[in-house]
Amino acid sequence: MTDLIDExxxxxxxEGGRPIGRxxxxxxxxLGVLGVVFGKHLQDAENAxxxxxxxxxxxxxxxxxxxxxxxxFYSITGSEPHRTPDDYRLTVDGMVDRPITLTLADLASMPQxxxxxxxxxxxxxxxxxxxxxxxALPDLLDHVGVQKGAAAVQFTSFDGEYTESLSLDQARRRDxxxxxxxxxxxxxxxxxxxxxxxxxxxxxxxxxxxxxxIKVTSAVIPGFWEDxxxxxxxxxxxxxxxxxxxxx
Amino acid sequence: MxxxxxxxxxxxxxxxxxxxxxxxxxxxxxxxAILYVGALATAVGxxxxxxxxxxxxxxxxxxPTLIGLLSKAFRGDVRRLNRFSASDWKWLRSSTRRGxxxxxxxxxxxQKLNANFQLGAILVMMLTGSVMRFANHWPIEWRTGxxxxxxxxxxxxxxxxxxxxxxxxxDPEAMRGMRTGYVPLTWAERxxxxxxxxxxxxxxxxxxxxxxxxxxxxx
Numbered sequence: 001m002t003d004l005i006d007e008x009x010x011x012x013x014x015e016g017g018r019p020i021g022r023x024x025x026x027x028x029x030x031l032g033v034l035g036v037v038f039g040k041h042l043q044d045a046e047n048a049x050x051x052x053x054x055x056x057x058x059x060x061x062x063x064x065x066x067x068x069x070x071x072x073f074y075s076i077t078g079s080e081p082h083r084t085p086d087d088y089r090l091t092v093d094g095m096v097d098r099p100i101t102l103t104l105a106d107l108a109s110m111p112q113x114x115x116x117x118x119x120x121x122x123x124x125x126x127x128x129x130x131x132x133x134x135x136a137l138p139d140l141l142d143h144v145g146v147q148k149g150a151a152a153v154q155f156t157s158f159d160g161e162y163t164e165s166l167s168l169d170q171a172r173r174r175d176x177x178x179x180x181x182x183x184x185x186x187x188x189x190x191x192x193x194x195x196x197x198x199x200x201x202x203x204x205x206x207x208x209x210x211x212x213x214i215k216v217t218s219a220v221i222p223g224f225w226e227d228x229x230x231x232x233x234x235x236x237x238x239x240x241x242x243x244x245x246x247x248x
Numbered sequence: 249m250x251x252x253x254x255x256x257x258x259x260x261x262x263x264x265x266x267x268x269x270x271x272x273x274x275x276x277x278x279x280x281a282i283l284y285v286g287a288l289a290t291a292v293g294x295x296x297x298x299x300x301x302x303x304x305x306x307x308x309x310x311x312p313t314l315i316g317l318l319s320k321a322f323r324g325d326v327r328r329l330n331r332f333s334a335s336d337w338k339w340l341r342s343s344t345r346r347g348x349x350x351x352x353x354x355x356x357x358x359q360k361l362n363a364n365f366q367l368g369a370i371l372v373m374m375l376t377g378s379v380m381r382f383a384n385h386w387p388i389e390w391r392t393g394x395x396x397x398x399x400x401x402x403x404x405x406x407x408x409x410x411x412x413x414x415x416x417x418x419d420p421e422a423m424r425g426m427r428t429g430y431v432p433l434t435w436a437e438r439x440x441x442x443x444x445x446x447x448x449x450x451x452x453x454x455x456x457x458x459x460x461x462x463x464x465x466x467x
Contacts, residue, residue: 016331016333017331017332017333017334017336018331018332019330019331020330020331020332020360020364021329021330021331021332021360021363021364022330022364024361024364024365024368025364025367025368025371026368027368028365028368028369028371028372029368029371029372029375031372032371032372032375032376032397032401033375035376035393035394035396035397036375036376036379036390036393036394036397037389037390037393038393039392039393039394039395039396039397040389040392040393040396042393042396043392043393043395043396046396074295076295076296124391124392124395189290190290241384
């Protein structure tokens with residue numbers, strides 16, 4: 001351990017020898033600092049090796065290896081919210097001509113849009129090339145008819161707490177999905193299923209999980225994380241002080 | 249007068265430092281598993297609270313050691329753990345290291361490596377954890393690097409902690425030393441001969457009994 005005290009006092013025979021302990025501690029701290037500054041390159045190299053392994057790993061064990069490119073679970077509420085495909089409902093209302101409540105089957109009967117895009121979290125991890133499918137939000141908005149004077153869309157979650165929002169211009173992008181499929185299957189409960197939002201060009205907190213409500217409003221209402229200091233316009237690489245490569 | 253049956257190995261203060269550090273480390277490892285392993289994360293939820301507990305426990309980890317420095321006995325052990333003698337190097341290379349043939353002090357080289365690794369690891373985890381937690385103050389590459397180091401050192405800590413607990417369970421007398429403070433003299437002579445000889449300079453019958461030893465049997 002570090003030598004915090006005068007070695008000359010109370011010397012004992014087994015205190016001879018060189019201060020290897022101090023060198024171990026200082027050496028580890030030095031390597032730790034180097035790892036912080038240059039670790040990104042090591043991480044990138046490790047990811048290049050691990051990605052093919054993770055994609056072909058039925059056990060899921062490789063996801064325990066500390067690589068950067070895998071999903072991490074976040075929920076702001078106590079446990080994982082739950083709706084079965086049968087009791088799931090999506091309410092679309094607010095400043096629309098035809099408010100509607102949709103079942104999973106209703107969503108499946110609408111025109112489907114598929115994307116292959118990265119998922120980038122504002123905390124740094126990124127999952128490349130995720131397969132997404134569902135109803136493009138502009139198609140859904142056209143279906144219900146947006147009224148004059150509307151300027152934004154608010155999203156709510158059946159976790160009872162989470163909210164998000166987009167400006168109407170953002171919500172009309174073709175790469176914003178009401179996603180029912182993800183990673184080649186139905187959206188799992190942990191990933192926000194049965195239905196979640198996917199906002200391709202923005203950080204992950206925009207892609208509200210467990211989506212249960214879409215409300216067209218006259219102004220942007222900041223969402224949960226935006227009330228906690230995150231940027232409202234969450235463009236990947238151009239917000240929250242980050243410089244990630246764009247996802248779209 | 250008979251030689252003492254037991255030697256004082258750890259004072260109550262040292263016992264407290266070990267217990268508190270172990271508790272905080274256990275909290276860090278448990279909350280880390282909840283934050284890190286997907287299945288546990290979905291089962292437990294409450295991510296903000298778990299993260300808060302993890303950060304508080306992690307930032308508190310050096311506190312017991314720093315408070316322990318108020319104790320003279322603890323300072324003495326810190327000094328012993330820092331120094332590697334010639335017999336420590338021999339001990340590390342020896343295949344018969346536990347035969348009592350090498351004059352080992354109060355701590356053997358494995359215990360010294362464990363203690364120094366843990367102190368270094370705690371400092372690195374506090375450093376990298378702070379970069380992650382207070383990310384806005386640093387270049388974004390640093391955050392990625394800090395996460396990388398934090399993740400891998402976490403696995404190293406888990407391995408070393410499991411090894412430490414395994415070794416303790418293999419040696420009930422050593423474990424009793426940490427739990428009660430006292431170890432049998434026979435164990436001390438076998439495992440830490442130089443230390444035992446210094447604590448009890450004359451183990452012949454009618455020898456003088458030094459202050460830190462006590463002469464009643466095991467409890």
